[in-house]
Amino acid sequence: MSAGSSDVRVFVRIRPTPHFAQEIIRLGEDNKLVDVHLRKDEKLGVVNNKRYDWSFKVDGILHNATQAAVYDTVAKSVVSRALQGYNGTIMCYGQTGAGKTHTITGATENYKNRGIIPRALQQVFKEIAEQTDCAVTVRISYLEIYNETLLDLLSSMPHVPASDTQMTIVDDPQGVFVKGLSLHQAADEEHALNLLFEGETNRIIGSHTLNKNSSRSHCIFTIHLESHSRTLSNAKYTVAKINLVDLAGSERVGKTGSAGQVLKEATYINKSLSFLEQTVIALADHRDHIPFRQSKLTHALKDSIGGNCNTVLVANIYGEAVQIDETLSTLRFASRMKCIPAESIVVERYDPVRVSKNLQREIDHLRRELALHDTLTKRPPAIYEPFTDNQIAEINSQVRRYLDGNLDDIDIINLRQIQEVFFQFKMILNRQEQEVEARLREKYTLIDKNDYTAISAAQKAGVLDPDGQLVGEVDGSSFGIGVAPFSSKSNQSLSARKSKGRKSKDLSR
Numbered sequence: 016m017s018a019g020s021s022d023v024r025v026f027v028r029i030r031p032t033p034h035f036a037q038e039i040i041r042l043g044e045d046n047k048l049v050d051v052h053l054r055k056d057e058k059l060g061v062v063n064n065k066r067y068d069w070s071f072k073v074d075g076i077l078h079n080a081t082q083a084a085v086y087d088t089v090a091k092s093v094v095s096r097a098l099q100g101y102n103g104t105i106m107c108y109g110q111t112g113a114g115k116t117h118t119i120t121g122a123t124e125n126y127k128n129r130g131i132i133p134r135a136l137q138q139v140f141k142e143i144a145e146q147t148d149c150a151v152t153v154r155i156s157y158l159e160i161y162n163e164t165l166l167d168l169l170s171s172m173p174h175v176p177a178s179d180t181q182m183t184i185v186d187d188p189q190g191v192f193v194k195g196l197s198l199h200q201a202a203d204e205e206h207a208l209n210l211l212f213e214g215e216t217n218r219i220i221g222s223h224t225l226n227k228n229s230s231r232s233h234c235i236f237t238i239h240l241e242s243h244s245r246t247l248s249n250a251k252y253t254v255a256k257i258n259l260v261d262l263a264g265s266e267r268v269g270k271t272g273s274a275g276q277v278l279k280e281a282t283y284i285n286k287s288l289s290f291l292e293q294t295v296i297a298l299a300d301h302r303d304h305i306p307f308r309q310s311k312l313t314h315a316l317k318d319s320i321g322g323n324c325n326t327v328l329v330a331n332i333y334g335e336a337v338q339i340d341e342t343l344s345t346l347r348f349a350s351r352m353k354c355i356p357a358e359s360i361v362v363e364r365y366d367p368v369r370v371s372k373n374l375q376r377e378i379d380h381l382r383r384e385l386a387l388h389d390t391l392t393k394r395p396p397a398i399y400e401p402f403t404d405n406q407i408a409e410i411n412s413q414v415r416r417y418l419d420g421n422l423d424d425i426d427i428i429n430l431r432q433i434q435e436v437f438f439q440f441k442m443i444l445n446r447q448e449q450e451v452e453a454r455l456r457e458k459y460t461l462i463d464k465n466d467y468t469a470i471s472a473a474q475k476a477g478v479l480d481p482d483g484q485l486v487g488e489v490d491g492s493s494f495g496i497g498v499a500p501f502s503s504k505s506n507q508s509l510s511a512r513k514s515k516g517r518k519s520k521d522l523s524r
């Protein structure tokens with residue numbers, strides 16, 4: 016497991032407009048400061064509690080930036096690091112119509128204006144082609160969260176089995192995953208782009224005053240990368256994912272003129288974004304409890320916001336004066352995201368097939384090594400295979416002869432033979448104990464030494480004295496205290512004690 020430092024990084028992207036409110040929104044010369052200055056409301060008087068100035072520190076401002084420049088600034092390093100095994104998330108947040116979908120997906124009809132996802136796919140396959148030491152498998156999934164329901168945007172692909180069961184978000188020690196979401200292996204960039212276009216056509220889009228193509232859902236396009244070494248003996252491999260998140264935009268329904276279904280959707284969107292904000296505040300405050308499970312969105316993003324992930328937020332703002340409340344709200348969210356701690360690590364896994372092959376190779380090597388030593392020291396060769404029935408019978412016979420005094424020593428040959436000798440000793444001992452017990456039962460009625468009722472009855476009958484010693488016979492039967500099975504060690508001594516004296520001759524028969 017290796018670590019890499021990566022705080023949550025935050026960029027502000029401003030949607031181009033001829034009416035940019037430069038008297039209200041001032042961009043720092045270092046391109047890292049956004050100041051918002053509101054004109055004092057004369058009607059409220061000179062002294063009032065209303066705040067008029069804000070300053071937001073970010074990692075970069077993308078003003079009039081091309082799609083290519085946005086990609087290089089925001090995404091390039093996240094993708095490169097994902098190919099080294101670090102999880103990455105790029106998330107676009109902002110009011111409706113501010114340019115989130117334009118940033119993350121871009122204009123599909125215009126190659127120059129393609130967004131982060133198609134560019135990330137291009138970079139992934141380009142870098143994979145350049146790698147000589149690793150073989151990387153790319154898989155794609157595309158999740159939509161619409162009105163708190165999980166939908167698979169790639170379920171219409173061939174080979175995806177129809178499923179009646181609802182998808183669920185599962186917390187797994189290896190990360191959060193969506194059970195039931197289809198994963199599609201993509202052999203090349205073209206194949207991966209087809210998956211993106213397929214998912215795009217299935218997205219739920221609505222229309223309102225601020226955006227005629229407004230996303231009515233949150234969408235997470237995930238590139239799953241599994242990287243195996245080309246050196247076959249190397250069993251380690253890494254798994255990483257890049258989540259590209261296009262959030263639905265917050266909206267003031269009065270402004271957007273939403274009604275009916277679009278209004279219902281807006282309510283769900285605003286509610287889930289409010290839960291996202293609460294989660295971000297809890298993470299930034301290092302609270303013990305983070306309310307990830309409050310909504311599907313926060314649950315699905317549980318391991319994608321900070322923590323073990325290179326997380327980048329693009330805060331999309333619409334820089335017109337009339338949108339300043341929404342801009343302020345987006346910038347506040349952005350500055351909270353910036354406080355979330357993150358330290359991504361590469362989690363290495365082991366390929367069980369390669370591990371087993373390596374171990375077999377190691378065993379073969381050690382056997383050859385041992386055989387060489389045996390030859391040099393003129394020892395009998397070690398045996399690695401299980402004993403045959405004949406070999407076991409021979410060892411059993413040796414042990415018997417040893418116990419009977421007909422064999423002085425059992426030659427030690429190897430570990431496996433020692434284990435078999437011990438096992439045969441145990442078998443013979445068990446069998447002898449059973450025989451002894453059977454003979455005792457012929458002579459005695461054995462009483463369980465813990466069966467106090469039976470012992471007391473025997474004492475009353477006068478066959479056992481108060482110390483448990485045998486004193487007589489009842490109806491011709493002798494009594495002894497023992498327990499079945501007789502071989503139980505704790506009781507054996509007592510039985511033996513009972514047997515001694517009077518019946519030892521019988522036992523030696």
Ligand SMILES: Nc1ncnc2c1ncn2[C@@H]1O[C@H](COP(=O)(O)OP(=O)(O)OP(=O)(O)O)[C@@H](O)[C@H]1O
Binds near residue numbers: 110111115226230
């Ligand atoms: N940087 C930009 N350059 C050119 N056009 C842009 C830019 N940002 C946004 N647009 C245009 O603005 C319109 C709205 O953008 P987009 O759909 O991306 O907004 P959104 O934030 O995703 O909205 P919603 O939350 O409603 O889905 C689109 O027509 C888009 O092409």
